[in-house]
Amino acid sequence: MRIENHILDILQLYEYAMAIGKSLDYKESCDLFLKLLLKRKNLNAAWIIEPKDNMLQSTYAIPFGEEINIKKDDEASGFLDTIDFGKIITVNKAISRIAPIPIEEGKMAIFNLDAQGYLFLYSKKNNISNKDLSQLEPVIKKFTINLKACKAFKEQEQLLHNLEMQNQELSDYAHMVSHDLKSPLRSVDTLASWLIEDNKGKLDDHCSAQLGLIRSNVEKMDALINGILDYSTIGKNQIETYKVDLNVLLKDVLNLMEIPSHISIDIAELPTILGDKYRLQQLFQNLISNAVKYNDKPKGLIEIGVEDKKQFWEFYIKDNGKGIDEAYFKKIFKVFEKLENTQDSTGVGLSIVKKIVDLYGGKIWLTSELGVGTTFYFTLKKHNDGTA
Template sequence: MKSKIDGKIIAGLGLAVGILLLTAAASFWSIRGLSVQTKRVEHTYQVMQQVANVAAVLKDAQAGVRGYLLTGDTLYLRPFSLASGMLPTSLERLDQLTADNTTQQARLDSLRALVEQEFRILRPLTDMNKSMNKAALQTLLDTDRQTLRQVRLLYDRIQQQEMALLAQRSALQDVFEKATPIVVLVSAVLAVIIVVWLVIKIVKELADNRRLQDELAEVNQQISRRIAQIRSLAEQVVQGDYTVKISDEADDNLGGLAISLNRMTQTLESSFSALEKRNQELDQFAYVASHDLKAPLRGVTTIVKWIEEELSAELSPQLRTYLTQMKGRLSRLEDLINGLLAYARVGRTAQSVSTVDVSQLLNEVAELVVPPDFTLHLGPNLPVFATNRLGLQQVFTNLLSNAVKYHHRGAGQLAVTCADAGRCYEFRAQDDGPGIAPEYHQKVFLLFQTLRDRNTAESTGIGLSIVQKLINEHQGKIRIESAPGQGAAFIFTWPK
């Protein structure tokens, strides 16, 4: 909407500016035309004035000479003397004024020739000392009259030509005088109309924009309210309440999302109800496994001990071997049952959070699972933070006991260090044991997967599965860096 309004405003302003420029151009053209025609009219008047001056001065010179001839008074020769100085200048001025008119230039040449002829006639008459008979004098006077008659005729033609030009130029001057205010007035009216139209359009667009903004604000409030309902449902689902529903039946995307979320909560409720039932069955299985299976297992183990104790003298070496193997199998079976129970309980017991000093925790674990001939090195940056102590203790217990259990020598070096990884701590449990080939880096975390012979006691293949499950329950990750003969490093992250 904003770009649309801006476009219309710019277009309207551009049109208004264009009209104003056109008005200015038209006014300039009219005023300039008026000025030009005014100058041309003045020019015509100047030509007419100059021609009249030439005729008048020439006539005064003739009259002065005639007065001199009649009276002999040299005072009458003054107009002739003045004409001698004025006429060349006047003729030169006329030549400049009619430079753009070839017809007048030709007539001006004729006028110049007549003026020179008139001076040639009058000049002898001004010399009283020069003797001249009556016949010669009469001839000069007659020639003088004829010359002046030709001057008057030529003067009339020049005047007629200039009067025609004056009429034409005056007509054009009148046209420009009348057109200039009309052009200015029409242009101003057009500019006012454009500006008024532009203001009306801007006001209308602004009103439409405000109305649309109000509608968008109302829609936004509705959407915000519906999204808040969806967010509230999500929060309640996160907290474990799967019975919550959204009462939104609008026929749009949010309404469809509300229906889908209602179906999801219904499905989750059914799924978690079934899962809770399965967990109860698993708890029952764990109870049976820990009591109904371990009780006869302990009974068989007791019977084997009784046989060894009461019939020790009658047992052959072969039978003793069989009894030893049986005790080993029974011990391994008990370890498997205990491991399965421990694996099943991961994530099902309440996780109490307390402040844990990792260095102190590792020392306690080392007292339980690290033999005296092994050395445990603790890094300098082991943290103290609030977390699930039991879970972290189980992880370190399994990692350190595995490092001891699978070591290929009687003694070894163990090390635990820590690095800050942002929202998590990254722990590294390193040993100098036989190492693990890269192809087994993922397999060792699977249930019942072990790198030792299955007949070897203590090799249940559950310890690292428990470690991985505990770390996953705490949103951490675990990986292995190892190669045969180079020891193994178990690196895992634990949230702060």
């Protein structure tokens, strides 16, 4: 009979232990374990009290009763502080103050859940004993970890949600501001061009130069706004993917760009990948454009190639330009970060490149040596059929 009782105790522990950790929702986790405990042990109530700042607050209760939110005082917190792991007590006035339901008689087991507060199990009929404390110790410890995981999960979800909201708001804001800015900008450009046309031959050199400066700054601002618009729309819409032959795409990109005659571009055989032509075009065009823009050598050389890394393609765009100091390796991918304040640099190009690579689940990085040149690497994940 004794052996049978031991087996029963162990099986019951197994049942309790298996009811813990099935959910990462705080209330559901408490329901699954504590309702089972109430049923099997024939108890009347269970609740959790957490000390927060100077208060004691209930975070779970069955039955619901009244929410506990009282100031910590010496009597209650002094008593709770004495609970190392668990304690059985006869109901008294101090304890009934931190019970969500009215209790006047019976016994209570109180467990210290460390940072998760205190668990109270109440029996009106006194059917809770020190044996229960010892029996429940391992499962209560598991329950404590479960509660901790629930809170961490909720915090993570909240952070993600906040981040998504902020990203969305920023993106919407950038989109709206960019649109609003473009209209007056167009007017300024039109007015400046009218001024030049209407006063042809009448303006002195200084005035003509100033008007030219206005138009060139307007053009620069237009490019910057277009960059912001592009940046804020990447990832906003669902991308359609289809097979894109990168050899053809690169040919088109180079046709669109004005490549100075002193720069030669060497392109290796590239794969056909699964993607969206417009985004891939932006990706290559921005990297090549940078390689061209920051090339200070009399004979510029740009090499474009790829390595098959089985799970993904690793592309590189290598130049023999000015090179970038290592201190800026991360910074250059941030919006509006630029190494030189040149007329045609907006500081958005590489941010767009990174955002596109991120969108495709890839990585981007660079190696560089000042005065020797820079190589940008980026990866694009392959699909089952070998396309990225």
